[in-house]
Amino acid sequence: xxxxxxxxxxxxxxxxxxxxxxxxxxxxxxxxxxxxxxxxxxxxxxxxxxxxxxxxxxxxxxxxxxxxxxxxxxxxxxxxxxxxxxxxxxxxxxxxxxxxxxxxxxxxxxxxxxxxxxxxxxxxxxxxxxxxxxxxxxxxxxxxxxxxxxxxxxxxxxxxxxxxxxxxxxxxxxxxxxxxxxxxxxxxxxxxxxxxxxxxxxxxxxxxxxxxxxxxxxxxxxxxxxxxxxxxxxxxxxxxxxxxxxxxxxxxxxxxxxxxxxxxxxxxxxxxxxxxxxxxxxxxxxxxxxxxxxxxxxxxxxxxxxxxxxxxxxxxxxxxxxxxxxxxxxxxxxxxxxxxxxxxxxxxxxxxxxxxxxxxxxxxxxxxxxxxxxxxxxxxxxxxxxxxxxxxxxxxxxxxxxxxxxxxxxxxxxxxxxxxxxxxxxxxxxxxxxxxxxxxxxxxxxxxxxxxxxxxxxxxxxxxxxxxxxxxxxxxxxxxxxxxxxxxxxxxxxxxxxxxxxxxxxxxxxxxxxxxxxxxxxxxxxxxxxxxxxxx
Numbered sequence: 001x002x003x004x005x006x007x008x009x010x011x012x013x014x015x016x017x018x019x020x021x022x023x024x025x026x027x028x029x030x031x032x033x034x035x036x037x038x039x040x041x042x043x044x045x046x047x048x049x050x051x052x053x054x055x056x057x058x059x060x061x062x063x064x065x066x067x068x069x070x071x072x073x074x075x076x077x078x079x080x081x082x083x084x085x086x087x088x089x090x091x092x093x094x095x096x097x098x099x100x101x102x103x104x105x106x107x108x109x110x111x112x113x114x115x116x117x118x119x120x121x122x123x124x125x126x127x128x129x130x131x132x133x134x135x136x137x138x139x140x141x142x143x144x145x146x147x148x149x150x151x152x153x154x155x156x157x158x159x160x161x162x163x164x165x166x167x168x169x170x171x172x173x174x175x176x177x178x179x180x181x182x183x184x185x186x187x188x189x190x191x192x193x194x195x196x197x198x199x200x201x202x203x204x205x206x207x208x209x210x211x212x213x214x215x216x217x218x219x220x221x222x223x224x225x226x227x228x229x230x231x232x233x234x235x236x237x238x239x240x241x242x243x244x245x246x247x248x249x250x251x252x253x254x255x256x257x258x259x260x261x262x263x264x265x266x267x268x269x270x271x272x273x274x275x276x277x278x279x280x281x282x283x284x285x286x287x288x289x290x291x292x293x294x295x296x297x298x299x300x301x302x303x304x305x306x307x308x309x310x311x312x313x314x315x316x317x318x319x320x321x322x323x324x325x326x327x328x329x330x331x332x333x334x335x336x337x338x339x340x341x342x343x344x345x346x347x348x349x350x351x352x353x354x355x356x357x358x359x360x361x362x363x364x365x366x367x368x369x370x371x372x373x374x375x376x377x378x379x380x381x382x383x384x385x386x387x388x389x390x391x392x393x394x395x396x397x398x399x400x401x402x403x404x405x406x407x408x409x410x411x412x413x414x415x416x417x418x419x420x421x422x423x424x425x426x427x428x429x430x431x432x433x434x435x436x437x438x439x440x441x442x443x444x445x446x447x448x449x450x451x452x453x454x455x456x457x458x459x460x461x462x463x464x465x466x467x468x469x470x471x472x473x474x475x476x477x478x479x480x481x482x483x484x485x486x487x488x489x490x491x492x493x494x495x496x497x498x499x500x501x502x503x504x505x506x507x508x509x510x511x512x513x514x515x516x517x518x519x520x521x522x523x524x525x526x527x528x529x530x531x532x533x534x535x536x
Contacts, residue, residue: 046166046174049223053216054158055181057121060209061151062185065093067193067205068144069323070343073330074202081137083327084256087453089137089144090323091252091446096148098442099244102293102435104153105160106236109229113160114220120153121217128210132203152442155182156435164227187350190322194343202339233290240285240293244439246278248446255450259458294439295432303424304433306498310373310417312440313492314410316448317380317485321406322346323449324456325399328478333470335396345396352404353411360415369416370499377492379409384489387482392471413492420499448488452481 072086108116127150131143159178166174196204250271261267286292298304329337329345337345364372383405421437422430460477464470 045170046162047223049219050161050165050225051174051177053117053220053224054162055178056212057117057124057154057158057216058178059181059185060212061124061154062182063189063192064147064185064205064209065151066186066189066322067343068093069319069326070190070193070339070346071197071202071205072326074197074339075137075140078202079134079137079140081140084453084457085137086140087256087323087449088141090319091256091450091453092141092145093148093151094319094442094446094449095245095248095252096145097152098248098439098446099241100149101152101156101438101442103236103238103241104149105156105431105435106232106291106293108157108160109232110234110236112226112228113157113164114224114226116153117157117161117224118217118220120150120157121213121220123147124150124154124213125210125217126150128206128213132206132210155438161224161227165225187354190326190343190346190350191340192343194338194340197339235290237285237289237291237293240282240289243278243282243285244293247275247282248443250274250278252446252450255447256454259454294436295429298425298429298432298436301424302498303420304436306495307417307421307424308437308440309495309498310377310413310492311421311437312444313377313488313495314414314417314444315441316444317384317489318407318410319445320448320452320481320485321384321403322349324452324478324481325403327456328474329396331470331474334392334474345399346403348400349403349407353407356408356411357415360412361419363412364416364419368499369420370496372416373413373499374493374496376409376412376414377489377496379412380406381409381486381489381493383409384482384486388479388486390475390478390482392469392475394475409489416499448485452484455484456481 068089072083072089075081075089076083076086104116104120123146127143127147130146131140134140134143159175162174162178193202193205196202196208200207254268254271254275258265258268283296286294286296325346326342329335329342330339335341360372367375383402386402387399418437422433425433456477458477459480460473463473463476468476
């Protein structure tokens with residue numbers, strides 16, 4: 001729970017700009033990294049064991065996350081569970097992730113990063129088993145919510161373990177590999193999910209993930225040293241964690257059920273009132289605790305706020321789009337694709353993202369982050385606007401270009417925003433800034449999937465009630481949801497103004513990885529701002 005004031009937060013988890021060492025390492029082993037991100041010596045590399053444990057866990061977490069959307073129709077058919085119920089397997093995962101990702105990093109700082117990472121692995125294995133053996137949709141949703149806590153813990157502590165185990169330029173390369181594993185998992189997840197549905201049934205993904213995660217447990221025990229941050233206050237902001245859930249759950253519930261309940265019905269209004277009260281409580285708690293979940297003072301940084309909102313919109317748009325496309329492509333009344341075909345159908349978007357990634361940072365350096373974000377959102381909004389005019393007669397080929405351009409646009413917006421979110425703060429604030437942006441990634445995904453899914457289902461049901469065919473109704477539902485996503489991405493264009501004249505530093509490999517990690521994680525990039533002078 002929130003503790004008494006014990007002094008300023010000094011967490012170093014995930015901060016590449018300051019040293020971090022195992023608890024048993026002497027002070028002389030600490031090799032500081034200058035704020036520019038350039039090191040005076042190559043530093044020391046992470047061991048193979050910690051690199052494998054962190055990268056493999058990041059790969060399976062992100063592959064699992066992106067694959068689940070493709071699996072929903074198969075799960076629905078097998079368990080006789082409605083899609084509207086299974087939507088919570090996506091939104092519930094993100095809700096819990098948003099509440100836990102910063103807290104799990106704090107727990108690692110205080111009680112030991114290896115301990116918390118191991119707890120995350122055990123919880124991930126348990127959640128996979130629970131989902132694979134679930135007899136109903138409720139069991140799948142419950143397992144996915146547990147998996148949200150496990151996945152966010154593995155991502156937060158995995159990066160921390162790498163930054164503790166390495167330093168300097170080779171340490172930066174280790175984080176780059178971790179980020180590449182995260183981005184690769186997010187990209188190939190739908191394809192893997194599709195393949196496994198045909199070979200093993202939808203449960204196969206979770207059994208295989210459980211085995212891989214279980215194999216990481218002895219690897220971590222044998223090869224990873226324990227570490228913690230002895231300078232950090234020992235209080236954990238559990239109150240803030242709970243209040244984030246109090247804010248988000250009612251909002252997602254209102255977005256999911258508002259079309260059925262009525263947008264101004266008592267149920268919807270009660271949800272919104274609870275969310276507002278939870279938000280007020282959260283601000284009050286964060287102002288009083290020693291180590292807040294969110295340092296409210298950082299919200300005075302316009303670049304960080306702008307970058308965080310950009311990340312929220314990007315994550316929301318891409319998650320919602322993949323959710324809608326999976327349902328539309330696999331419905332028997334439209335294309336009737338199986339899970340493998342639907343997974344293959346997402347490849348143009350993934351391929352476009354991979355192809356454009358090396359160009360994002362050089363372009364942002366040349367034209368500035370503000371212009372790059374505005375152009376990116378403009379491209380995405382234009383591509384999504386095309387989907388507003390979807391018709392049942394459209395072939396899959398008509399979808400390819402809008403999906404690819406949307407991915408390119410969102411990637412172009414995401415790259416500079418991810419970089420700016422950590423490069424715009426001083427080195428001692430990088431951990432907090434990274435936590436805020438990663439929390440926003442989960443929040444954006446949960447809210448957008450809930451809202452877009454609700455519009456899709458409600459519109460399709462209403463159109464069918466008027467006598468339209470199922471195919472026509474589904475096209476109308478997708479069109480309505482595309483209107484929402486178009487408005488969302490267009491709203492991101494003026495957010496670029498908050499970026500001011502921020503220019504990212506010259507491109508390094510880590511910037512390319514940060515740009516690619518649209519729905520995975522914010523990778524801390526080298527800050528151009530000096531650390532604050534020590535107090536006298």
